[in-house]
Amino acid sequence: MASGIVTITDYPAPPILDTIKTNVAKNIPAPLQTRVAVQGHLWGSTTSPFETSHAHRYTRVLAADCLWMPWEHENLAKSMLHFLSEAPDARILCIAGFHTGRAKLAPFFEEVVPQQALQVEEIFEMDADGRRRPWSRERDGGTENIGERKKWLVLARIRRAGG
Template sequence: MNVPLGISAIIWKSGKVLCRYFEKEQINFAGKKVIELGSGTGLVGILAVLLGGDVTLTDQPNALDQIEYNIAKNIPKNIIQRAKVSALVWGKDHSQFPTDYDFILGSDIIYKPLEFHLLIRTLQHLSNQSTVIYLCSKMREYRGAIDFYEKLLPQYFDSKIVHSVPDEQINLYKITKKEMGVL
């Protein structure tokens, strides 16, 4: 692979924290429809496959070959068909994806304030009332993470911190779509 991957080539601490949480809490993805946003190396999505999920790992088009390579190296052949890789540009092509995911996963995807509204639009499309969203982030104030989780996200979703690593400034949020009243 000679494509410059930049931040997509890094295994971020937030991804490791999210994986450890799934292990500690014994989250079972068996038979569940899962999508990972901003998969990067695919660490979180690969674990979700290994824990039984039917997982779509998404990222920018230039990161897809890396994700496919990592899937091939880390998922046994007898279950590899449960992993799918797709390009997903937030707010642009999300409508090509279904709206019935059981889980939406993301780690360290909150760092470009100009794209926050695109991420919200994508999360709204991909989720329904029963979807559980896990987002794990390093709380970089200068990257807008605090504003995203404390101001923007609560307008559309209910969320709570279910795990944190204070010395790393990492929070893991469990998020669900708000019930919208009928007029």
């Protein structure tokens, strides 16, 4: 694939991938659709034809709302590192809501990322009005009001460690 291709991945189940393909067809202007690919990918896997041919291919990896399953954090980070280009400016952009709780997200940034030879370059919280505040592993002694926490997202820029 030529540079400039955007690849959208999700769990490799045909109904999920078909829905994404339908959304691409409806929302991406026809002349640009040839620059968008949809691929199934199981986090942590690196051996499929897609995975081997696209190793270290992407200068930007966007992970949106992928952190709600803590038991998959390590596999997710492995996939991120596998697909992330080795170029010094390659970055992972990660965004997640707190709807499942802050405690499920924090270990990804604070434990898994460094264990997988990645490094958080910047991390902060933002609400729908664009207000920012510092990232916090815990708020209000762990009793953060669910209505309040749903108003905020965590955004992080991640790179290869030592980069």
